[in-house]
Amino acid sequence: MTEVFAASGRLCVGIDPHEGLLAEWGLPASGSGVRDFGLRVVEATVGSAGIVKPQVAFFERFGSAGFIALEEVLGAARSAGLLVIGDVKRGEIGSSMAGYAGAWLEEGGPLEVDALTLNPYLGVEDLADTFAAAARVGKGAFVLAATSNPAGASVQRARTPDGRSVSRRVLDDVAAWNATTGDGIGPIGVVIGATVDLAAAGLDDVERPLPVLAPGFGHQGAHTGRTREIYGNLSEGVIVSESRSLLSSGPAGIAHAISERAAEVRGTL
Numbered sequence: 001m002t003e004v005f006a007a008s009g010r011l012c013v014g015i016d017p018h019e020g021l022l023a024e025w026g027l028p029a030s031g032s033g034v035r036d037f038g039l040r041v042v043e044a045t046v047g048s049a050g051i052v053k054p055q056v057a058f059f060e061r062f063g064s065a066g067f068i069a070l071e072e073v074l075g076a077a078r079s080a081g082l083l084v085i086g087d088v089k090r091g092e093i094g095s096s097m098a099g100y101a102g103a104w105l106e107e108g109g110p111l112e113v114d115a116l117t118l119n120p121y122l123g124v125e126d127l128a129d130t131f132a133a134a135a136r137v138g139k140g141a142f143v144l145a146a147t148s149n150p151a152g153a154s155v156q157r158a159r160t161p162d163g164r165s166v167s168r169r170v171l172d173d174v175a176a177w178n179a180t181t182g183d184g185i186g187p188i189g190v191v192i193g194a195t196v197d198l199a200a201a202g203l204d205d206v207e208r209p210l211p212v213l214a215p216g217f218g219h220q221g222a223h224t225g226r227t228r229e230i231y232g233n234l235s236e237g238v239i240v241s242e243s244r245s246l247l248s249s250g251p252a253g254i255a256h257a258i259s260e261r262a263a264e265v266r267g268t269l
């Protein structure tokens with residue numbers, strides 16, 4: 001984790017071509033629009049930040065044209081040396097997860113990413129083969145533990161029979177899997193939104209760091225300057241993710257916005 005952060009920094013630039021943003025950027029709402037948007041964000045990121053997170057929903061929305069665009073954006077980002085987190089939020093029974101692992105993690109595959117987001121609703125155990133597939137090829141994954149949207153709390157703060165919150169159980173299961181491999185603090189991480197009250201989510205007393213993908217900054221209200229305060233013990237593993245707050249700078253301002261925010265994150269973490 002330390003080496004990855006030293007090389008790539010802690011800012012993750014979201015590639016979320018919302019329809020409104022496409023219009024603001026003067027791009028059509030189509031496969032070619034999301035392609036051009038994604039490629040421009042990649043270009044603006046190189047040199048300032050080391051991680052991007054395409055939100056696959058906004059590509060998928062255009063069917064096969066969207067996926068062709070996504071393949072091109074992923075390829076450009078990886079060729080430029082950026083780490084790519086595919087925000088795909090996949091989660092299935094184990095046997096079907098094999099399909100997703102092949103799609104997103106296979107070396108040389110058209111949708112290859114360095115890490116992907118996973119949904120644990122079908123049980124963290126059924127994600128274990130995907131964790132192993134990622135680890136085998138030096139990749140990672142982030143499992144949703146406590147999401148940034150207020151609605152997530154009703155499920156994620158529910159208590160399991162042993163009294164832990166669902167969020168905490170997910171985090172502990174991920175940490176237990178990590179403990180079976182490598183240095184024990186990766187390669188699998190969790191998603192914890194920056195808008196989450198860690199104490200209320202049962203996540204304020206985690207002792208061992210692990211990678212944390214942290215959305216919720218910027219447009220959703222959290223401030224990067226407060227990252228250590230928000231994440232406490234978990235700060236060591238945090239990757240600050242921002243999409244709309246950067247993307248709304250438009251094609252002329254995006255490179256500057258990313259470089260400013262990257263400096264701010266460096267000064268905070």
Ligand SMILES: O=c1ccn([C@@H]2O[C@H](COP(=O)(O)O)[C@@H](O)[C@H]2O)c(=O)[nH]1
Pocket residue numbers: 014016055087146147148149191192193215216217218219220241242243244245
């Ligand atoms: O808990 C979560 C998990 C994922 N997301 C995703 O992150 C970005 C956030 O975009 P902003 O424009 O910075 O709000 C988006 O792709 C979400 O789907 C999240 O927000 N919260």
